[in-house]
Amino acid sequence: MIAPMGEQQMPTFEPTASQIFKYQMAAKALVISLVFGASPAWAVGSVLSGLFDGSEPAVMPLTVMPLEELECTEKPKGYLQIPFEVSAGGTYHFKNAFGQTIFNSPTRLGVGVTALIYERDFDVTAPEKNLIASVVFNWLSKRVNLTEGTPYILVVQQWCAPWEGVWAVTFTGPGTINSDLTAAVPWFTSGRVTADDPITMNSCLSWWDIYQSRYEHVGPFQVSRDGLYYFADASASELCVTFFTAPFNPDDWSANYLTSVGDGTGPVRLEAGQDYYYIAQVNSSIGTGEYFFVLAPPAPFRINPGLNDSWYNPATPGQGFFLEVMDQLNQVFLGWFSFSEVPSASEIFNHRWLTALGPFSGTSADLSVEWTSGGAFDATEPAPLQYQDGVIELEFTDCNTGQILFSWDGEDGDHPPQSGAIPIERITNDSIDLCESLFRGPGLPGPL
Amino acid sequence: MCPSFSSRASRLTLIFAVWLFSTTPVMAALTLLGGVFDGSEPAVVSLSGYEPCQYPLSYQRTAFQVSADGSYDLMDALDNVWGFGAIGFYARVYQGQFNPAAPQQNALTPRDYWLYTLKSGVNYDLVVQQGCESREGTWSIWFDGPGSVSSSRVLTVPQYFAGSFKSSDPTMKSICGPTTKTPYQQTGPIRVSRDGYYYFSDSSMKWSVSVCLLVYTAQVFPGLPEANLAGYMLYGRNRIYLQSGTDYYFVTQSIGGQKTGDYLFVLAPPAPFRINSGLAGAWFNPETPGQGFFLAVFEKINRVFLSWFTYANGTASSTEGDQRWLTALGPFEGRSANLLLEWTSGGEFNSSEPVPDQYQDGNIELEFSDCASGELRYNWGESAGAEPAASGVIPIQRLTSDALYLCETLIAGPGLPGPL
Numbered sequence: 001m002i003a004p005m006g007e008q009q010m011p012t013f014e015p016t017a018s019q020i021f022k023y024q025m026a027a028k029a030l031v032i033s034l035v036f037g038a039s040p041a042w043a044v045g046s047v048l049s050g051l052f053d054g055s056e057p058a059v060m061p062l063t064v065m066p067l068e069e070l071e072c073t074e075k076p077k078g079y080l081q082i083p084f085e086v087s088a089g090g091t092y093h094f095k096n097a098f099g100q101t102i103f104n105s106p107t108r109l110g111v112g113v114t115a116l117i118y119e120r121d122f123d124v125t126a127p128e129k130n131l132i133a134s135v136v137f138n139w140l141s142k143r144v145n146l147t148e149g150t151p152y153i154l155v156v157q158q159w160c161a162p163w164e165g166v167w168a169v170t171f172t173g174p175g176t177i178n179s180d181l182t183a184a185v186p187w188f189t190s191g192r193v194t195a196d197d198p199i200t201m202n203s204c205l206s207w208w209d210i211y212q213s214r215y216e217h218v219g220p221f222q223v224s225r226d227g228l229y230y231f232a233d234a235s236a237s238e239l240c241v242t243f244f245t246a247p248f249n250p251d252d253w254s255a256n257y258l259t260s261v262g263d264g265t266g267p268v269r270l271e272a273g274q275d276y277y278y279i280a281q282v283n284s285s286i287g288t289g290e291y292f293f294v295l296a297p298p299a300p301f302r303i304n305p306g307l308n309d310s311w312y313n314p315a316t317p318g319q320g321f322f323l324e325v326m327d328q329l330n331q332v333f334l335g336w337f338s339f340s341e342v343p344s345a346s347e348i349f350n351h352r353w354l355t356a357l358g359p360f361s362g363t364s365a366d367l368s369v370e371w372t373s374g375g376a377f378d379a380t381e382p383a384p385l386q387y388q389d390g391v392i393e394l395e396f397t398d399c400n401t402g403q404i405l406f407s408w409d410g411e412d413g414d415h416p417p418q419s420g421a422i423p424i425e426r427i428t429n430d431s432i433d434l435c436e437s438l439f440r441g442p443g444l445p446g447p448l
Numbered sequence: 449m450c451p452s453f454s455s456r457a458s459r460l461t462l463i464f465a466v467w468l469f470s471t472t473p474v475m476a477a478l479t480l481l482g483g484v485f486d487g488s489e490p491a492v493v494s495l496s497g498y499e500p501c502q503y504p505l506s507y508q509r510t511a512f513q514v515s516a517d518g519s520y521d522l523m524d525a526l527d528n529v530w531g532f533g534a535i536g537f538y539a540r541v542y543q544g545q546f547n548p549a550a551p552q553q554n555a556l557t558p559r560d561y562w563l564y565t566l567k568s569g570v571n572y573d574l575v576v577q578q579g580c581e582s583r584e585g586t587w588s589i590w591f592d593g594p595g596s597v598s599s600s601r602v603l604t605v606p607q608y609f610a611g612s613f614k615s616s617d618p619t620m621k622s623i624c625g626p627t628t629k630t631p632y633q634q635t636g637p638i639r640v641s642r643d644g645y646y647y648f649s650d651s652s653m654k655w656s657v658s659v660c661l662l663v664y665t666a667q668v669f670p671g672l673p674e675a676n677l678a679g680y681m682l683y684g685r686n687r688i689y690l691q692s693g694t695d696y697y698f699v700t701q702s703i704g705g706q707k708t709g710d711y712l713f714v715l716a717p718p719a720p721f722r723i724n725s726g727l728a729g730a731w732f733n734p735e736t737p738g739q740g741f742f743l744a745v746f747e748k749i750n751r752v753f754l755s756w757f758t759y760a761n762g763t764a765s766s767t768e769g770d771q772r773w774l775t776a777l778g779p780f781e782g783r784s785a786n787l788l789l790e791w792t793s794g795g796e797f798n799s800s801e802p803v804p805d806q807y808q809d810g811n812i813e814l815e816f817s818d819c820a821s822g823e824l825r826y827n828w829g830e831s832a833g834a835e836p837a838a839s840g841v842i843p844i845q846r847l848t849s850d851a852l853y854l855c856e857t858l859i860a861g862p863g864l865p866g867p868l
Contacts, residue, residue, distance in 0.1 A: 306725075308729045308744070309728055309744045310744040310753050316800050318804030318806065322743075324728070324847070327850060329848060335742045337757065337773040338795070338798065339795040344769065349791075351773050353771050355757070371768065372757075375739055376759050414768055430749055431725055
């Protein structure tokens with residue numbers, strides 16, 4: 001089946017130039033905008049993006065889908081305010097970039113947000129005041145008229161579960177969106193499929209039938225680091241993007257094929273230093289039009305509850321560590337089971353254990369060491385004696401490796417002064433996947 | 449609307465919903481098949497061909513037959529509650545037996561998506577395959593066709609999951625949103641077997657009807673539709689917290705473009721708790737502060753690893769020399785784990801020499817009630833005279849509730865839809 005082709009124009013975008021596209025960087029912000037030739041109607045793609053890290057103020061949901069998701073309205077959710085202006089007045093479409101990702105998957109691929117646009121001022125005690133448009137967590141886009149020179153405020157609020165992580169709101173319209181959180185948009189994440197473009201199979205639809213449509217061939221491009229990148233479609237029409245590790249060969253579809261992403265969202269594993277190419281196909285009835293997508297890089301690793309596990313140094317078997325990361329309290333609790341520094345003939349086991357507790361930030365944690373003695377096995381009395389002496393610095397490289405730096409002076413106990421560094425790793429790799437999929441782990445989209 | 453389904457509600461049977469065309473001898477039926485992916489399934493390459501991952505995906509094979517020739521439409525019964533953690537899966541029908549070594553062999557080609565032409569007396573295999581997420585959890589598929597389906601995986605479901613709104617039904621306005629009165633049907637009293645979130649997923653859209661499920665704690669008063677209302681679910685999906693021992697009245701109301709017509713939904717119970725990685729962390733008995741446990745749960749190898757930070761048995765001194773720690777490792781199933789105790793001695797702090805001595809003596813049985821509490825039973829003999837024989841029972845709870853949410857939403861936790 002051949003997709004119907006014609007000379008119709010997209011109702012929203014009306015590019016007339018035959019060239020692929022140009023891009024320009026807005027001087028004020030790191031915006032790379034798309035301007036379509038000398039066409040009188042042109043569209044610019046912008047992305048505003050940031051992080052929810054748990055430190056945001058919270059308020060009851062500012063807006064919800066009517067009569068839906070009752071449990072999502074029960075608790076305050078974090079919100080952020082981002083002042084912005086537009087470089088040109090007109091109609092803009094905006095949407096939650098990760099909306100489709102979240103709808104398609106219950107896992108935490110990005111943060112679902114409600115995005116609200118206010119003119120001039122936002123009053124959290126009167127959230128209806130000055131509100132001119134809003135869009136809920138899902139993939140639907142909303143239209144809003146914005147005027148050059150008018151100050152606006154984008155308010156993004158966590159939807160439903162207050163997950164930490166990256167949020168992104170895309171805009172397409174006649175101008176750029178200028179704000180402190182405007183993200184740089186790589187040149188290869190937008191373009192246009194025209195009626196002059198060649199036709200090939202549409203891999204996003206081919207499982208239904210042999211479906212073909214026009215495509216734009218883009219590349220080469222590279223990414224800055226290895227990992228799973230997250231495709232999120234910001235186009236007016238549904239987009240299918242098929243990635244290759246060499247220029248696309250229409251006579252040999254499988255050659256250098258990497259993966260296809262469609263249905264609004266999908267992961268793509270990319271490596272730094274490798275040249276990539278893609279073909280973009282618009283899944284609309286006319287099969288042509290402008291497109292714009294977000295390719296979010298993998299999130300940087302940070303300490304998360306997926307590290308809750310047993311850890312050890314392979315050089316010292318028979319002793320080790322257990323960890324609990326308390327994400328909401330921002331604390332790490334560590335248990336260390338080891339032995340005394342100087343074996344005693346009077347001791348059978350020579351056991352020593354200690355605990356440590358402290359806050360974490362990013363990949364590191366600073367813990368205070370607590371020494372405990374004087375208790376009896378499984379007994380309430382006597383109450384053990386506890387005192388603090390020493391510090392432990394935890395530094396994780398990723399979800400499977402880290403280092404413990406420890407020191408204590410031993411003045412108040414029967415342990416001598418000690419300090420040192422211990423490389424640690426998990427005793428099994430069983431929970432690495434979990435760690436990488438939690439919160440802002442590398443299994444999730446990172447800051448744009 | 450499909451007018452031939454007009455009398456569906458009155459023909460439901462215990463096992464599957466069956467209805468007759470009122471004026472024809474042709475029989476149409478609904479059957480629900482379901483199962484649970486628990487991580488023990490074999491895996492094969494993606495059967496759909498459009499999953500982006502390259503690794504094999506787990507699948508379950510179910511033999512079935514149909515009672516009448518015709519077209520059968522297969523529908524994911526939990527399709528609308530992905531956002532609440534229902535798993536994504538792909539289903540394919542094979543004539544004869546599915547051969548994982550040749551996964552396209554015997555595969556039937558659906559006429560449209562999951563619409564298959566099937567014949568009575570023919571042996572078929574239904575193969576359900578996880579998506580790339582490879583998460584454990586419940587799957588369930590409605591078979592909508594001219595006959596019933598016989599299979600070991602046919603589920604018994606309540607009759608109120610399917611019905612037909614008729615012009616003769618009573619009408620009301622409710623919080624579900626209709627601006628005019630629409631037909632409703634009431635069932636009750638109904639009790640659920642356990643507390644938790646129940647997940648509503650509406651499959652009525654193919655008949656141009658949308659159903660809103662209102663849950664009341666007493667019979668509905670049409671003039672006061674919000675009185676005794678415990679919750680309501682519309683737009684195809686939502687969840688509601690229900691308690692065992694409470695009488696509920698379920699009211700289904702038509703809210704779609706058409707006021708009358710057939711409807712079909714499921715209300716999936718919360719998944720039963722089982723041991724999962726969200727239990728990893730620090731646990732203790734509040735009666736004995738200053739000692740406790742750490743847990744690690746290894747899902748893929750089905751093991752729990754425990755460390756116990758405590759003191760010598762029966763004696764107490766103020767020195768650290770009376771500290772004792774021990775470890776235990778063993779398999780888990782459901783909510784319990786049986787661990788072998790390992791005693792370690794003779795090492796030196798942060799040193800590779802001397803190599804500690806290790807031997808096994810004793811057992812620990814872990815039994816969890818939920819993500820926040822459990823019980824630890826221990827016993828050991830007198831090995832090498834190191835510690836006197838001991839046995840006992842210790843109630844344990846988390847040191848903090850920080851990871852409760854994680855535990856309840858991981859794998860088959862109670863924060864996810866469970867088997868119907």
